[in-house]
Structure formats: structure tokens, C-alpha cells
Amino acid sequence: MSKQEGLQNKKENFIEWYIELIQKAELADYSKVRGFNVIRPYAYEIWERLTKILDSKIKEKGVKNAYFPLLIPESLLKKEATHLEGFSPETAWVTEAGSSKLDERLAIRPTSETIMYDLYSKWIRSWRDLPLKLNQWVNVVRWEKTDPKVFLRGREFLWQEGHTAFATKEEAEKEVRDIVNMYKEVLEEYCALPVTVGIKSPKETFAGAEYTRVTELVMPDGKTIQGPDCHHLGQKFSTMFDITFLDKDGEKKYVWQNSWGFTTRVLGIMFGIHGDDKGLILPPKIAPIQVVIVPIFTEKDKPAVLKEADELKIRLEEDGIRTYIDSREDKKPGWKFNYWELKGVPIRVEIGTKDLANDEYTVVRRDTLEKIKVSRKDAIDRIIKLFDVIHNNMYQRAKELMESKTKRVDNYEDFKKYVNGNRILTCWCGNRKCEDEIKEETGARVSCIPDEQEIFCNCVKCGEPAKYSVYFAKVY
Amino acid sequence: MSKQEGLQNKKENFIEWYIELIQKAELADYSKVRGFNVIRPYAYEIWERLTKILDSKIKEKGVKNAYFPLLIPESLLKKEATHLEGFSPETAWVTEAGSSKLDERLAIRPTSETIMYDLYSKWIRSWRDLPLKLNQWVNVVRWEKTDPKVFLRGREFLWQEGHTAFATKEEAEKEVRDIVNMYKEVLEEYCALPVTVGIKSPKETFAGAEYTRVTELVMPDGKTIQGPDCHHLGQKFSTMFDITFLDKDGEKKYVWQNSWGFTTRVLGIMFGIHGDDKGLILPPKIAPIQVVIVPIFTEKDKPAVLKEADELKIRLEEDGIRTYIDSREDKKPGWKFNYWELKGVPIRVEIGTKDLANDEYTVVRRDTLEKIKVSRKDAIDRIIKLFDVIHNNMYQRAKELMESKTKRVDNYEDFKKYVNGNRILTCWCGNRKCEDEIKEETGARVSCIPDEQEIFCNCVKCGEPAKYSVYFAKVY
Numbered sequence: 001m002s003k004q005e006g007l008q009n010k011k012e013n014f015i016e017w018y019i020e021l022i023q024k025a026e027l028a029d030y031s032k033v034r035g036f037n038v039i040r041p042y043a044y045e046i047w048e049r050l051t052k053i054l055d056s057k058i059k060e061k062g063v064k065n066a067y068f069p070l071l072i073p074e075s076l077l078k079k080e081a082t083h084l085e086g087f088s089p090e091t092a093w094v095t096e097a098g099s100s101k102l103d104e105r106l107a108i109r110p111t112s113e114t115i116m117y118d119l120y121s122k123w124i125r126s127w128r129d130l131p132l133k134l135n136q137w138v139n140v141v142r143w144e145k146t147d148p149k150v151f152l153r154g155r156e157f158l159w160q161e162g163h164t165a166f167a168t169k170e171e172a173e174k175e176v177r178d179i180v181n182m183y184k185e186v187l188e189e190y191c192a193l194p195v196t197v198g199i200k201s202p203k204e205t206f207a208g209a210e211y212t213r214v215t216e217l218v219m220p221d222g223k224t225i226q227g228p229d230c231h232h233l234g235q236k237f238s239t240m241f242d243i244t245f246l247d248k249d250g251e252k253k254y255v256w257q258n259s260w261g262f263t264t265r266v267l268g269i270m271f272g273i274h275g276d277d278k279g280l281i282l283p284p285k286i287a288p289i290q291v292v293i294v295p296i297f298t299e300k301d302k303p304a305v306l307k308e309a310d311e312l313k314i315r316l317e318e319d320g321i322r323t324y325i326d327s328r329e330d331k332k333p334g335w336k337f338n339y340w341e342l343k344g345v346p347i348r349v350e351i352g353t354k355d356l357a358n359d360e361y362t363v364v365r366r367d368t369l370e371k372i373k374v375s376r377k378d379a380i381d382r383i384i385k386l387f388d389v390i391h392n393n394m395y396q397r398a399k400e401l402m403e404s405k406t407k408r409v410d411n412y413e414d415f416k417k418y419v420n421g422n423r424i425l426t427c428w429c430g431n432r433k434c435e436d437e438i439k440e441e442t443g444a445r446v447s448c449i450p451d452e453q454e455i456f457c458n459c460v461k462c463g464e465p466a467k468y469s470v471y472f473a474k475v476y
Numbered sequence: 477m478s479k480q481e482g483l484q485n486k487k488e489n490f491i492e493w494y495i496e497l498i499q500k501a502e503l504a505d506y507s508k509v510r511g512f513n514v515i516r517p518y519a520y521e522i523w524e525r526l527t528k529i530l531d532s533k534i535k536e537k538g539v540k541n542a543y544f545p546l547l548i549p550e551s552l553l554k555k556e557a558t559h560l561e562g563f564s565p566e567t568a569w570v571t572e573a574g575s576s577k578l579d580e581r582l583a584i585r586p587t588s589e590t591i592m593y594d595l596y597s598k599w600i601r602s603w604r605d606l607p608l609k610l611n612q613w614v615n616v617v618r619w620e621k622t623d624p625k626v627f628l629r630g631r632e633f634l635w636q637e638g639h640t641a642f643a644t645k646e647e648a649e650k651e652v653r654d655i656v657n658m659y660k661e662v663l664e665e666y667c668a669l670p671v672t673v674g675i676k677s678p679k680e681t682f683a684g685a686e687y688t689r690v691t692e693l694v695m696p697d698g699k700t701i702q703g704p705d706c707h708h709l710g711q712k713f714s715t716m717f718d719i720t721f722l723d724k725d726g727e728k729k730y731v732w733q734n735s736w737g738f739t740t741r742v743l744g745i746m747f748g749i750h751g752d753d754k755g756l757i758l759p760p761k762i763a764p765i766q767v768v769i770v771p772i773f774t775e776k777d778k779p780a781v782l783k784e785a786d787e788l789k790i791r792l793e794e795d796g797i798r799t800y801i802d803s804r805e806d807k808k809p810g811w812k813f814n815y816w817e818l819k820g821v822p823i824r825v826e827i828g829t830k831d832l833a834n835d836e837y838t839v840v841r842r843d844t845l846e847k848i849k850v851s852r853k854d855a856i857d858r859i860i861k862l863f864d865v866i867h868n869n870m871y872q873r874a875k876e877l878m879e880s881k882t883k884r885v886d887n888y889e890d891f892k893k894y895v896n897g898n899r900i901l902t903c904w905c906g907n908r909k910c911e912d913e914i915k916e917e918t919g920a921r922v923s924c925i926p927d928e929q930e931i932f933c934n935c936v937k938c939g940e941p942a943k944y945s946v947y948f949a950k951v952y
Contacts, residue, residue: 031544031594032551044541044543070615092573092582094570094584095569096568106509106568118507119507
């Protein structure tokens with residue numbers, strides 16, 4: 001980045017601001033194939049931190065990692081009809097290898113239910129083999145027709161996909177709640193992102209699932225975006241793939257299954273929700289650099305200031321804080337402030353001649369841009385405490401955004417009035433007809449039927465008694 | 477695994493033994509597409525341990541991780557002619573997405589030089605941007621015509637691919653040596669695998685490279701297999717992809733590049749070299765389970781024996797040792813011994829009534845099957861020391877295997893006599909003609925021109941003065 005200009009105005013044009021942020025902060029770049037993006041090192045490092053956290057939580061649940069092939073024969077993908085119907089419009093097909101045409105088309109995995117369950121049927125024989133809980137960290141391809149948006153909706157993304165098989169429906173359904181709670185915890189405690197938890201309407205449910213339990217987030221433009229989710233597959237796949245086990249009672253039974261995933265989309269959500277017109281704002285727990293030290297010196301006091309910077313870095317690193325000193329001599333301090341604000345580093349420490357003389361540092365919070373004088377002695381403690389303050393403030397701000405972008409309405413006039421730029425909380429009879437009509441007339445979908453139910457009006461569309469309170473929204 | 481039978485005889489038929497081992501020890505399984513295999517949890521966990529070790533060494537070198545797209549447009553793959561020629565016979569092509577034909581065929585990456593360097597040309601502007609050192613951990617597809625062998629030669633495999641760009645040839649060439657040393661260290665210190673280090677003949681060099689520096693290993697049947705390698709690309713790609721930088725002297729120059737990779741093939745090499753007719757033998761440092769405790773009890777002393785097993789497990793885990801107690805009641809001790817020998821766990825501890833009375837354990841080494849009585853008090857120390865002893869013994873055995881399977885010959889009669897079942901060390905004039913004729917007449921290739929050079933005869937084929945001492949072998 002040779003020159004710095006401000007970003008677009010986030011409030012006025014969220015998506016243009018977002019696209020520009022991703023480029024300028026060097027988070028991602030485009031390849032020559034539309035919808036296929038490069039995750040650059042700065043964003044990838046955040047992904048690595050998230051995967052490490054999530055992977056250890058997944059392993060604590062007794063799930064083991066494995067790797068299943070990238071390519072799925074068409075005949076296998078066809079086995080579960082709803083599943084095929086859902087995914088075939090967006091499947092990338094390999095039809096040639098070297099100079100030969102293949103006998104059968106091979107799908108690049110859009111998700112791995114079919115290829116995994118084909119083997120589950122071989123591996124599972126008795127109740128002793130259950131539960132079988134596997135996970136893989138892989139890339140998937142979904143050739144979506146809608147306009148790709150880097151991280152938020154790409155044609156290739158990275159994810160973990162967990163696939164579990166149980167002897168009973170009860171165990172499987174318990175896991176659905178556990179998994180979504182785990183996702184919620186990672187989003188809240190590491191990404192400072194508040195979520196709504198609930199289930200999808202049947203229309204919006206994962207192709208082949210009995211129901212889909214999701215985390216939902218609200219973007220700054222009032223559109224919602226589905227976060228990590230868990231699908232209860234019931235016995236749909238086990239019936240089609242003949243995954244049976246001999247139970248303790250001597251009977252042959254079909255297993256009960258779930259699948260669940262957490263994707264690189266989370267990065268885009270986090271960048272989009274937290275950032276401001278100066279750039280990224282990264283949650284301290286997963287920021288690649290947590291503290292950037294900018295030494296400010298004249299030629300005369302350069303050695304003393306740089307020595308002080310080094311010493312502070314050593315002290316911070318002793319406490320496990322990821323620290324970087326920007327000692328570039330061809331850039332002015334003001335340029336560096338802008339640069340690290342664009343990069344979203346949670347805390348900047350400025351060390352100048354005057355700070356040195358006063359035995360203190362100037363600490364600047366990225367989330368509020370507030371400047372704080374901190375004594376040399378207390379610096380480490382203060383910075384560690386500030387991380388929590390920043391995290392909580394970021395979470396609180398995101399929560400207020402979510403609340404301010406959620407409008408509660410009990411009539412269709414208000415629905416139409418607020419639906420552009422907001423998530424709508426209202427009540428719904430549960431019929432597909434109303435859902436379809438609303439989609440057609442306003443562009444909004446049922447984004448989530450939240451766990452917290454409060455029926456406060458009749459169906460917003462047909463006026464019949466409502467079955468659910470529900471969120472409608474335009475979605476990413 | 478419901479029933480245990482012995483494996484094939486490794487000495488008599490290595491490859492059948494190997495294929496059976498992979499299945500029985502539940503390391504991998506087949507998918508419906510030939511050459512595309514599932515890496516099962518037990519093998520995947522070893523891969524995870526290896527990647528963690530290697531990833532931290534890579535990061536210590538200042539290399540950053542990133543992610544580049546899976547699909548490469550044909551026009552991009554075509555930019556470097558030798559590279560295309562090398563890879564196009566084994567490229568899987570995506571030609572359709574959903575119900576549409578694509579305008580241009582997209583290759584599933586067989587390796588990522590072209591897609592990465594297309595962006596390097598955009599990112600690199602000045603000497604300040606150098607060196608650029610990126611790495612990615614991904615899957616690749618190479619639709620090889622030769623018979624796929626699980627892990628050793630698959631049509632899809634996992635790897636890391638590092639891609640670096642430097643201002644000078646010297647820096648790039650220094651890195652080539654550093655990287656191969658790093659690979660050698662991981663193979664020797666963690667996998668207990670001795671390697672030969674050298675370069676490939678021009679004929680066997682990576683498509684598009686100036687030279688390829690490799691680690692080479694010898695399999696139990698005397699065939700060689702190429703281990704992790706590093707390609708010095710010189711300026712071949714930078715010229716074609718226009719990757720230039722403005723140097724300190726104000727001149728525009730092309731960068732010097734390397735690429736280097738470490739693949740899941742290493743798992744197969746390790747399983748194949750160390751295993752015996754009872755199953756796997758895993759190096760202690762990367763074994764998923766390092767110690768398995770088998771309690772042996774009658775109904776009467778069951779509580780005391782199980783309590784003792786639990787206590788030992790806690791003591792071992794306090795020292796970071798990965799421990800598992802096999803307390804299954806539906807299996808007899810003898811069955812368990814066989815099972816864990818098949819799984820290659822480095823140390824088995826048997827705890828029976830008599831051991832309890834004597835305040836000792838029976839410790840069994842997997843590598844030698846030797847039984848050792850160890851006092852309760854010294855158990856942890858003894859076991860930790862045994863890990864080193866086992867590792868060193870495994871390394872030594874593998875080294876002896878390599879030496880015994882390497883025949884030094886100075887004439888073509890002996891060459892032909894020994895080439896089946898051995899690696900041949902001999903001398904070569906360096907001409908492609910001799911290399912081709914030897915390949916045609918014996919099936920052996922130049923597998924490696926080793927660093928350690930000793931010209932002890934004329935060219936084994938044409939009798940002219942030799943340029944190199946060299947290994948010829950049939951290769952995996």
C-alpha cells in the first residue's frame with residue numbers, strides 16, 4: 001500500500017465500504033475466476049486462530065478429524081433426492097482428466113454427506129461402533145448464481161464439516177443444541193459477535209435435513225447473514241445409504257445423523273460488523289498483532305526510544321501478547337497510525353521523547369481511538385485489562401447495532417416500510433404461501449425462527465393466528 | 477475389526493503386505509473413485525502432528541500461510557510451457573457448473589505456481605516487498621496414469637506448498653538448502669526415517685524448475701521413493717508472469733523463485749518402512765497413543781488392577797504422555813495385545829495381579845516385542861527413556877535397511893543383476909541417452925544425484941568418463 005486514502009463511508013454505503021476494506025487491509029484478493037478469492041496472510045492468520053480454538057472444542061466432544069476425497073461421483077450425489085436437488089444447480093463438475101473424458105461426472109464436494117455416509121454404511125455394524133463422530137477441515141465449492149461477495153458468499157470457501165451418527169434420535173438432537181451452543185460461544189467470546197439462535201423455516205432448511213438450527217447475525221445494512229449451523233438429518237440419509245447397526249436388543253436399526261459447519265464467512269461477518277471508516281477493528285483475542293508499538297523520535301533520541309520500544313516488546317511477549325514494533329524510517333508516525341488503524345490492531349502504544357521523560361507511554365484504543373497515558377510500571381497490567389474492555393465494548397456495540405437494526409412490527413404496512421435496511425421481528429402463521437408471497441413482494445425471507453418465542457400478533461401477511469414469532473430479512 | 481488374522485509376509489511380498497496393513501490398521505479406505513482415498517482418523521492424527529511440527533518450523537523461517545483458489549483457468553496454466561507440458565496429462569478439468577458449460581476449462585490445482593505467481597506479479601513492486609514467502613496447506617489432484625497406491629501415489633493428496641520470491645539468486649539458492657534440511661530433520665527426528673539428499677537429473681526435474689533438490693528414501697522392496705522436495709525455479713516463472721521489482725539501484729529486475737512441498741506420502745513411507753508382520757510400528761514422537769495400558773484381571777482383583785491402571789495413566793499424562801487404557805471386557809488380553817501391535821503403539825504396559833503384588837509393571841516394546849519388568853516407582857522415567865531408545869532403534873533399523881538395499885556396482889552386468897529389489901549406486905556420464913536406455917532396458921530411473929559424490933568408475937552404460945555418482949532405481 002503505497003498511498004493512503006480514507007475508505008468509503010460505512011453508514012452510507014456498507015457494501016462498497018466492505019469491498020474496499022477487504023482490499024485495502026490486504027485481507028483477500030481476487031483470482032481470475034469470479035467468486036474464487038485468495039485469503040491473504042493477515043486474514044488467514046485470524047482463520048488459523050479461530051480454527052485452533054474451534055478444533056480443540058470439537059475434539060473435547062470426542063469428535064475425530066479425518067479427510068474424505070474432494071470428488072464425488074454423480075451417482076453418489078444422486079442417492080438422496082432432496083439433497084441433489086438442493087446442490088446440483090451449484091455443483092462444479094469434473095468431466096475430463098488429462099486428455100480423456102470420464103465415464104461419469106464427478107462433483108467437487110459442495111458438502112460431504114454423500115461421500116462420507118457411503119463409507120459410514122461400511123464402518124458401522126453394531127451399537128459398539130456408535131456414536132461415530134468425524135470432522136474434516138476442507139475447502140468446498142458451491143457455484144452460486146448470486147453475486148459473489150468476498151468471504152460473505154464465495155464460490156469456494158474453507159470450513160469444518162462435522163458428521164455424526166447416533167443410535168438414538170435423542171442423542172442426535174442433544175448434539176444439535178450442543179454444537180450450536182459451541183458455535184455461539186466462539187462467535188461471542190472470540191469474535192465479539194452477538195447472535196440470534198433458532199431454526200430455519202422448512203423452505204430454507206438444508207437440502208436433506210429434518211431441520212436446521214442456526215446462528216444468525218445482523219449486518220450493518222440490516223441484512224441478515226446465516227452463521228455456523230447444525231442440521232439434524234434424522235434418518236433420511238441413513239435410509240438412503242443403508243447405515244444400520246445391530247442394537248443391544250438384537251434389532252437392526254438405522255442411525256440418526258447430524259452435520260454441522262463453521263466457515264470462512266465468519267471472517268467477513270467480523271470484518272463487516274466491527275470495522276469503521278478508518279478500517280478494520282479486530283477483537284483482541286484473535287488479532288494477529290495485539291499491540292503495535294510506534295516509536296517517535298528525532299535523530300538524537302532515537303537510540304533511547306528504540307531501546308524502550310524493545311524493552312516494552314519483551315515485557316509484553318513475556319505475557320504472551322503478540323507485539324510488533326513499527327520502526328520503519330521511511331514512514332512518518334502519522335502514516336503509521338493510519339496504517340495500523342486500517343489493520344485493526346486493538347492497541348497502539350506510542351513512545352516519544354516526552355513519554356520517555358515522564359516514564360510513561362501513550363496508549364491508543366483502536367475501538368474508540370481514545371488516548372490514555374499509562375505509567376511504564378503498570379503498562380502490562382493496564383494493557384491486559386484493556387483487552388477485556390475493548391472486547392466487551394466491541395460486543396456491546398455489535399449488540400446495539402443488532403437491536404437498532406431489528407424492527408418489531410405487527411402489520412404488513414410497517415413490514416414493507418421497515419424491511420429495507422432492517423431485520424423484521426413479527427409473527428407468522430407458518431404457511432409456505434405467506435412466506436412465498438412476502439418473499440415475492442418484499443424480497444425478504446424467513447431468516448430465523450428464534451428460540452425465544454413471543455407471539456404478539458396474528459400472521460403479518462394473512463391475519464390468521466400466528467404459529468411463530470419470526471425474523472424476516474433480506475439476506476446475504 | 478471383528479476378527480484378527482495375520483498380515484501378509486512383508487519380506488516376501490512387500491506391496492501386498494502394505495496394502496493390507498493400511499486397511500487392517502484402519503489408516504485409510506477407498507472411495508468409489510479410483511486413486512481417491514479416505515484418510516481415517518488414526519492416520520490423520522499422525523498427519524496433524526507432523527503438520528503442527530512442520531508448520532512451526534516454516535513460520536520460524538518467516539513464511540506466512542495463505543489460501544489460494546482450487547481452480548486454475550487453463551490460460552493461466554498454459555503460461556509456462558514446460559510446466560503445462562508436465563502437468564496437463566494429469567490434470568482434472570472442470571468444464572461444467574450447475575447446468576452450464578463453462579467458457580474456459582478450469583484445472584483443479586495439481587500445484588499452485590501459476591495461480592499464485594499471477595498475483596505475485598501484482599503484489600511485488602519494490603525490493604521492499606521482498607522476500608515474499610507464502611505457504612499453503614491444501615489438497616491437490618494429479619490424475620496419474622500409473623497404478624495408484626494408497627498414500628504413496630494417490631490422485632489426490634494433502635500437502636503444504638511453499639512459494640518464495642527473492643531479489644537475488646543467492647538468497648533463493650540458500651533457501652533451497654535450508655528447506656531440504658528442514659524436511660530431512662523432520663523425517664529423521666520425528667519419523668525415524670533416514671534419507672539421501674541430492675538433486676534430480678534434468679529429465680526427472682519438476683516441470684518448470686531449473687533443478688529439484690530432494691530427499692530420497694528406500695522402501696523395503698528396494699524401490700526408491702521421492703520424499704519432500706524443493707524446486708529452484710530460477711527466473712523461469714517470473715519471466716512468464718512478469719514478476720518484477722524496482723531494486724535499490726533503480727533497476728527493474730525479475731525475482732528468483734523456489735517452490736517446495738511435503739505431502740501425505742510421508743505417512744505411507746513411514747508405515748511401509750517401519751511396520752512388520754504384526755502391523756504398524758509408530759515412532760514415539762508422533763504416535764497418537766504412546767502408551768497403551770492393558771489391565772489383566774480376574775473378577776476378584778478387577779477393582780485393584782483398574783485402579784492401578786488409572787493411577788499410572790494419570791502419572792503418564794502429567795508428563796505429557798498420550799496414554800490409553802484398554803479396559804474392554806468383551807476382549808481377552810491376548811486379543812488386545814494383537815490389536816495394539818497392529819496399531820503400532822510404541823509401548824504396552826500390562827498390569828496383572830502378580831505385577832500388583834510385586835509393585836511392578838510389565839512393559840513391552842513394540843519395535844522389538846521385548847518384555848521388561850519395571851518397578852512402579854521408576855515407571856515414568858523408564859518409559860520416557862524407552863521412547864528415545866525405540867526411536868533410535870527404529871532409525872537404525874531403517875538405515876540398515878537402506879544400506880542393505882543399496883548395491884554399489886561398476887558394470888552394467890551387475891547393474892542388471894541387482895536392479896530388481898535394490899537401489900543401485902553407480903556412476904553416470906550425465907547424458908540423457910544413457911539414462912533413457914537404462915530406463916528402457918531395466919525399468920530403472922536416475923532417482924537421485926546425491927550430495928556425497930564419489931566417482932569410482934566410468935559411466936555404467938557407455939563406459940565414457942563419468943560426471944556423477946548417482947542412484948538408479950525403480951521408483952514409486
